[in-house]
Amino acid sequence: MRLADIQKIAEIEVDFQRAYKYRINVCCSSGCIPLGAINLLKTFQDLVTEHGVIENCLVARTGCVGTCSVGPVVVVEPGDYIYEKVTPEKARKIVIDHIILGLPVKKLLFENKTFIEKQHRLVLRNAGKIDPYRIEDYIASGGYSALVKCLTKLSPQEVIDEIAASGLRGRGGAGFPTAKKWSFVSRAHGSPKYIIANLDEGDPGVFANRTLAEADPHALIEGLLIAGYAIGAEKAFIYTRAEYPLAIDTLKKAINKASELNIIGKNVLGTSLNFDIEIRLGAGAFVAGEETAIIASVEGRRAMPRPRPPYPATAGLWGKPTVIQNVETLANIPLILQNGGAWFSKIGSPNCAGTKCFSITGKINNPGLIEVPMGITLREVIFDIGGGIPENRSLKAVLVGGPSGGCLPDILLDLPIDYESLKTAGAIMGSGGIVAIDDQSCLIDTAKFFIDFCVAESCGKCTPCRVGLVKIKEIFKKIMQGEGKIEDINLLSKLSTFITETSLCGLGQTAPNPVLTTLRYFKQEYVEHLVDRSCKADKCFKENKGVNIN
């Protein structure tokens, strides 16, 4: 296939889709499948056949719509009618009323308008809209046109310049400017060069990257291709979690299809670009999110980080220059090249362009996956999009940034979400987890939960992280068993600062964040536990209840 063929495929596919009056998108992501989405897809296919509207209505399997709490979710186009908690009976009603009679079934609709309106879906533009298994669907929605543009009109340097103009920063957590990273590698000596797409979303409570891979795998592939073209790499690895079977399957199918069409492989679309993508499976190691650790893991070794320098940009995979990029960052790339860096830089907040995906979970009315412009406030996310706290309870804290993020109090709800302000508040962007915690939770217990996680995930290389975190855990255990002393507050804070400053890698450096932020914002709760021996949430001071037995 050649460059021009992309356009042809797009035209054919658009014509094909135009022939249908309606399109039923059944969300078949990991969130909806446990609720019966696959059967539902079959039901819809049977129903349109049964009712003779198969010529009129396209039933498609899609990725995540985002409203995961009300799954299985079905979207009817045109008009983006979102149906919630669809059962086979409801499916019948939808087909008869909406498809045949043209009357949307009002009482079955997902009615939270703000959930949709407050969002800005760039990365998730295709999620829930296209069939991830059909490359044609992606191409019809403008897919691979950015690649064609790069290969025909832009030099690698111009691609990097465009990214630089967009102000895109890495979505993996630290927020390093993407263009800067690329130019380091593009200028680095040594070949071949490699790209690793980081899909090792190890944070508990976060599923944005998985959803992305399940819903729009080709956006990721296109992003990788453009990155490869820009920095001169011919090989990319997608490092993903083995716990994500659907994402792996979707990606594999997408890569096979792209190879078939010569979008990846030797002489991509008839040009001189060679590009190969391989999937590498992680195996349950959170620390592999760290860039030097992910390199070790791709090389088939223990995922233990090593000190930098040398940075992966000069000596990464097998000692060669390597770009390690989060998949969410990569999914932004095609859009930036399509619409220009200037367009992108206007979205979001001034020093933080673009959007960010967040998994909002915990004690919240509309848990799910959202994408919001940078700079939006936590209040908007929790209350407008998330719909507030269930059972009319009050919000106690918001956890931002996964297990090594921070526990922020409700007084910080108007904090704009971007890398810098989160850091000032003691949290991190991390991979985009927001967990709402209500007054039924004990923050001592919650902080210990995260420490437990980091203890289990520490690689064991450096002393502060390996031993220090265990000591913190022991102190928490004592507090929760009623044996704590008031001096423990100081000890906790001293140890936490120590671990933050002396650990070798990001895991250790951020692991004490939940402790530090709870000490900072919720000291009273510690005092209550230590002095009054009281736990308002009733989690502590009893055996086997809330206390994790190691």
Add this chain to the structure above:
Amino acid sequence: MDKNKKPTFATVWLSGCSGCHMSFLDLDEALIEIANKVQLVYSPLIDIKEFPEQVTITLVEGAIANEEQLSMIKKVRTRTSILVALGDCAVTGNVTALRNTEIDGDKKVLKRAFIETSDINPQIPNEVSKLLKKVYPLHEKIPVDYYIPGCPPSPENILYFLTELLAEKSPQVEKRTKFG
């Protein structure tokens, strides 16, 4: 410290081999010098049953292994101005804490001591104070002012420490004496 009155001085022996006390006695003639400066009010070396109300300096040898020792050390702490952990057992738990490596170590040592190695009438006596689940170094149960590690600490170091302390300086033993 009251200039006219000699500071009171005590030594306490918890779970340890008494080696630290031996080392203390090995101060030999220096003991006389110390004796001139302090008033010994409590020690396994003298026959006083009750720990006095007000003690200036107390050297504690040994770790906390049973309930009696725990209540004893708490009492000692409240009645002492400067409490010194003398020797590795008091500082780290040392050999006495080896039973901590076993699950149910407290039961196992009792069994070993009174049943397995007993030739006649093996039984665990009732009059022994109940062992704690674990053996603790002093600072895990009470605040400690100074630590003199060593198994045992050398007489020179004990002398240095006491001389400095009695001269109202703050002794720095940590670089002179080591664990073990």
Add this chain to the structure above:
Amino acid sequence: MDTKKNLRSSSQSILLSPKKKDNSAVNLGLKNDKRLLKLENFMRKMNYKGCALLEILHKAQEIYGYINKNVLAYIAEAIELPASHVFGVATFYSYFKQQQPGKHVITACLGTACYVKGVEEIICAIEKNFSVKRGGSSDDGKLSLFITRCIGACAIGPAIIIDDDIIGNVTEDLVLEKITSILEREKIETC
């Protein structure tokens, strides 16, 4: 997986004399094992490259359900990596299991969202009711209980996987009932 498609003759595999390999298979008690053939094919596909160790371990676990020392030894010899290295890698990653899991596997998600919604209590209840410890199997080998850090079904938490079925919004009673019924069914079938 289609082995023909990617059948590259490996220069490295020649290094290993076939006889030697055979011996190790006999020693390991693995000879004439169809599963071993599958593993061997996969390793060949991977060119017996050391950097594919993780891939190979994944395959081995897929084939055997877990990876015991015999299989590890076989892999180590085939791809010419030191035993300690292979063992180190296999034990570093929590996904690889060294022990044979029980007949039915319960995997509880201990992600943040599920935790906040009380999965810990449910796990404790399972442990108590079926005498099984997290990370282990029951004495009769019928049941294993594993903990995973987030399966990504956060919106329907707490979530528990019982033999490949993800169950969302679980309650203590619901899980206990499900497990009991699975074990009951098992009993009837074996009678």
Add this chain to the structure above:
Amino acid sequence: MTNEPINLTIDNIKVTAKQDTTILEVAKQYGINIPTLCELEGLSSYSGCRLCLVEIRGSTKLFAACTTPVTSGMEITTNSDKLKEYRKITLSLLLSERTHICSVCVANGNCELQDLSNELGVDHVPFEREWTNHTLDSGHNFLVIDRNRCILCTRCIRVCQETEGAHTLDLKNRGKDAQITIDFDALWKNSSSCTSCRKCAKVCPTGAIYVDDDFISKTKDKNIANFLLKRRQL
């Protein structure tokens, strides 16, 4: 890249260094003592123990002297109060991690952990100690490994891989459960790859690996890796 010497200061002392040398190497040349544990001349750097952390002016981060290369104009502090405090915590953590009882240890008096604790003024361990009880593997003719005394510095692993080339030793498990493994978790006497070269015992900083029939002071030879490395280059 030029080969011009680099000027920098360490603890306010002006020093000159070659390109591509680490802070630790330069400090050593000038007799400035930076405490280390996992680092050993002649082996690759591991940067695990975190004792050699130093401050560099202009950065709030701390840098491991064993792996950070010097650059021109660096102003390095190796001994601030904060660093001293942190080193004490690090040592205390190591001492509290496993069952370290000096008085009954073969390495008593020949132990780098003990010496450093002494040197840096660790007179007690402010954390609750773990009392590990790993089985002693003493079945080998003369090599013994006591994992209760291991501080996971991985010197033995590195000397086994890099110098001896046997790769008998490696790490198994992770985090707090990490351990030294011999082949597939074998007993030492059953190891098929071990050459019984004793280098692991020579470089072990504590009493975790030792030669049974020797005086411990004879067992230890911290220069062995560097010595062999230099011999090979002749």
